Amino acid sequence: MTATEHQISFGPYTAIATARGGALRELRHEGRDLVISFGADGGIPDYRGVICAPWPNRLADGRYSFDGGDFQAVVNEEERGTALHGLVFGAVWELRERTASSVRLGARVEPGDGYPGRLDVSVEYELRTDGLHCTVRAENIGSEVAPYGVCPHPYLVAGPAPLDEWTVQIPASEFMEVSADRLLPQGMAGVEGHAFDFRAEKVLGTVEIDHAFTGLMPGADGLAAVRAYDPSGSGVELEWDSSWPWLQIHTADKPVGPSRLGLAVEPMTCPPDAFNSGTGVIRLAPGESHKASWTIRALSR
Structure with missing residues (x-):
């Protein structure tokens, strides 16, 4: 284990977080993978497990305006002409705190041509009896109001069978239609009668999805969850709170x-x-912070 790798464990769970992108590199339950892992060295394929901040997903042409200023982020998804997944996925995150079952990593966002603010971003991964509990926090440590958005980027693994054979439940009533060439927003649609309707658990099949969903339907505890099961009966769940x-x-x-x-x-x-539509953008004033949490756990039936 290198100095930039942090292995934690609790009961049947083990995980590895890496300084590269603050990413969750590995998560296992009784030796079974719950996420697609990647190597200890080199690049991170497909942004697996990284923290995407201070914006998630795509910015068209990398350009946007905020509070009278115009900004140009680096276009890193060249085939679609977008700035993808923010500014810290390529950073080396520093170790802030570590125990046998938890680790907290941090990175800074500095102002420049692509972003107006100065942020301190941290992520904590903590294994408990019921899975991996994760929290990402951003604090505006600068002197200007900063736009902010975030998402984690894990790829879940339900079991050994091909993805097409998994059953999936997605508690969402709407999805964002996107352009075929650039995957940029074109409007909203309901899932009723659509191939993307996974409100009731069903086999994924050959459907292809790379879309944002909303109209989320939490349970009585206020938490929403995506669940996936392999035909063998093993499964995985990602659960999140109302911050998302x-x-x-x-x-x-x-x-x-x-x-x-x-x-x-x-x-x-x-x-x-x-950052172009303004939808859901968090305005962090100097000294303000935002945090949001999610949990990944093993399932079986």
């Missing part, structure tokens, strides 16, 4: 190379291209 009114689902379809290896489940504070 949006949810990105991606079936990990790849035109080249291994495809549909897992199911990306990404609670989001705001939808794609939010």
Whole structure:
């Protein structure tokens, strides 16, 4: 284990967080993978497990305006001409705190051509009896109001069978329609009668999803959850609180190379291209902070 890798454990759960992107590199329950992992060195494929801040998903052309200023973020998704997943996924996050069952990592966002604010962002991963509890927090440590949005980016693994054979439940009544070429917002639609209606658990099949959902339906405890089960009976759940009114689902379809290896489940504070639409953007005044939490756990039946 290198100095930038942090292994934690509790009961039947083990996890590895990495300084690269503040990412969850590995999560296992009794030796079974609950997320798609990646190597200890090199790049992170497909943004697996990273923290996406200070915006989730895409910004069209990397351009936006905020409080009278114009900003140009680096276009890192060149084939679609967008700025994807914020500014800290490529950073080396510092170790802030560590115990046998938890680790907290942090990174800074500095003002520049692509962003007006100065943020301190931290993520804590803590294993408990009922799974991996995660919290991301951002504090405005600068002198200007800063726009903010965030999401985690894990790819869940229900079991050994192909993704098409998993059954999935997604508690969302609406989804965002997107352009075929750039995956940018084009409007909202209801899931009723659509292939994306997974309000009741059903087999995923060959449906391809890379869309944001909303109209989320929490349980009596105020928490919403996506659940996926393998035909063998093993499963995985990602549960989140009301801090995340949006949810990105991606079936990990790849035109080249291994495809549909897992199911990306990404609670989001705001939808794609939010810095242009203004939808759900959090305004962090100097000294203000925002935090949001989610949990990943093993299921079986």
